[in-house]
Amino acid sequence: MKALGVQRFGSKDELTELEVTHPTVNEDAVIVEQYATSVNPLDFKLREGKKPDLDFPVVLGSDISGIIVEKGENVTNFSIGDRVFGVTAKSPGSTYAAYVSVPQDQIFRSPVNAGFLEAAALPLAGVTALQNLQDRMQLTDKDRLLVIGGAGGVGLFAIQIAKHLGATVTAVGSSDSQQLMKDAGADEVIDYEQQPVHTLSKTFTAIFDCVGGSSQDELFPLLERDGCLLSIARDPSEQLAKKHTVTAAFTAISPSQSLLSKLCALYESETLTVHISETFPFTERGVQDAHEKIEKGHTKGKLVMKIQEDEER
Template sequence: MKTIVIEKYGGKEELKEKEMPQPTPKENQVVVKLHATSINPIDWKLREGYLKEMLPFDFPIILGWDAAGDIVELGSNVRNFKIGDKVFARPETTNRGTYAEFTAIDSHLLAKIPDNISYEEAACVPLTGLTAWQCLFEFGDVKKGEKVLIHAGAGGVGTFAIQLAKNAGAYVAATASAGNSDFLKSLGADEVIDYKTQDFESILHQFDFVLDSLGGEVQEKSFTVLKEGGRLASIVSKPDQQKALQKNIKSDLVWLIPNGEQLKKLAELLQDEKLKVIIGHTFPLSAEGIKEAHALSETHHAKGKIVIKIL
C-alpha cells in the first residue's frame, strides 16, 4: 500500500512516499480502507522530534491520527461492525498512522459516519472534536449558563469547541483575527475578541472556563479572566500551578485519550446538524501534498481543518 513516512526526525523534507504491506487486523481490530485523514499539530511536532521521548517510535513512522473510510477486514472478535461499514476514528497513537491507504484500528475506538457527512468531513472530527469534548466536559465540566473563553477560535479545536460549548448552553467568547469574527459568530460565538488589536484580559471578566491552545503569554493572561474556582484547560503546555492556587483555579494540560463512545456522541450531533465541520484546505496523499499541508499547519493560521484526500 502507498504510505507517506518519515525515516528520521527533521523538517518537511523527511516526508517520503513508501510502499508498505497492508496491515492485518488483530482479534479486536478492523482494517479500514482510508478515504481521508487530516493534519494536526501532533503530526509535525512528532516529525520534528519534539515528542520522541513521550512517543519513542521505531522508524519508519507513518504519521496521522484521524481516520475515515470503509471497513475491509474484521478481526476474529469483532461483532459490532461489518465489512463495508463507513467509519471514522481517532486511532491509538502508534507508528502506523493514517497517511496511508489502509490502517488497522481497535474496534472500540470506531464510530459510524453519519449519512449526511462526507469522508473528508468525517476525517476532520476525531482528534480535534474529541480534544474539544474532553477539555470542555471531562476536564472543564462546562454547564448551561457558564461563561467560556475559547482561544484561537478559528482553528481546528476552536471551531468545534465553540459549537460544543454553545450546544451546552454556555456564553461563548473567542479570540481570533477580526476577519474571522462573523465566521465564529455563525458557529455560535457570542463575542469575538480581535487578538491583534484588543487585549482579551482587559475586556473579559469572571469567566468559568478557558480553553488554551496557544500557551505562553496568552495562557498566563488567561488566569486573570477567570473567576475564583474557575477552570483552565491547555492543550499545549502545563499551566502555572502557583498562579492557579491564587484563585483556586483547576488547571492542567489535557492530553487527548481516544474514545469511541464520545466519538459516537459527536456523530449524533453531526447527524442532527448541531455540529458542522469546517474544511479549510485539501491536499492529496503524496509527499508533496503532505509537505504543503504541514507547512500550512505550522503557521498556526489555518482556518478550519486541513484534509488529506486518499483516492
C-alpha cells in the first residue's frame, strides 16, 4: 500500500514514498480508504524527531477523510460505503496513506455539504479550536477573546467558534491576512507588523495563542485578573501566570466523536467554513512542498493533500 513518510528523522528531504502493509481491522475499528488528508505543523515536528522513540518507517498525518471499506464486528453505527472524517488519537496517525485503520470513536460522518478536501481540513484544527474554546475556556457572550495567529488553520476556526459562542473576538495576524480574519468574523483585527500586540491598551478575559515564541510572555499583562491563556504552541510561564493571577496552560487535543459531531453540525449549518490555501498531490514532491510551506509559517488556513483524484465519488 502506498504511503508517505520517513525512514529517518530530518528535513523535508527525508520524506519519501513508502510501500507499507495494508492495515487490518480489529473488532472496534474501521478501514477508511483515504481520499484526502491535511498537513499540520505537528507533522513536520514529528518528522524532525519530536518523538525520538518512533519505529521506522514513520507514516505521518492525523486527519481522515474518505470512505469506509471494511469494519469490525462491534462497529454498529457505521456501514461500508459511509463517507467519514476524523482525527486519530495516536500521533502520528499514519493518515498520509491510501488506507488507514481507525477506532470507530475517532470518526464521524462527513458533513453533507463538504467534499473530501474540505472534510480533511476540519478534524485536527477544528477539534483543537472547539475543545479549547468551548470545553476548556467555556467562552460565553461575556468574554473578550484575543486570538494570536488568527489566520492559521486553527486560528480561523477559533475566530468562528468563539463568535458562535458569543464572545467578542480580536484577532492578530500579518498585514496580508487582515481581510481573511475579518471575513471569519473577528470584531477587530490587529496587524502585528504595524502594532506590536503588547502595546494594546485593552484587556481580555481569555487569550488563545496559536503561535508561541518568546513574545508569549508579553501577553500576560493583557489578561484580566482570573483570565485564561491557553497555548497550542508553547508552555506558558507558570511564574508569570501566578504573578498576574491568571490561568495558563499548554494544551493537546483529546479527539472524541462528540466533538466531531459538533464540528459536522457547525459546518452543515454554515456557521463554520474552511479556508484551504493550497492543495498538494499525494506524491513525494507534493508532501515535501507542503512541509516546506508549513515550516515557513504564516500559512493562511489549511494545507490539504489529495490522495484520490476522484473527489466526488
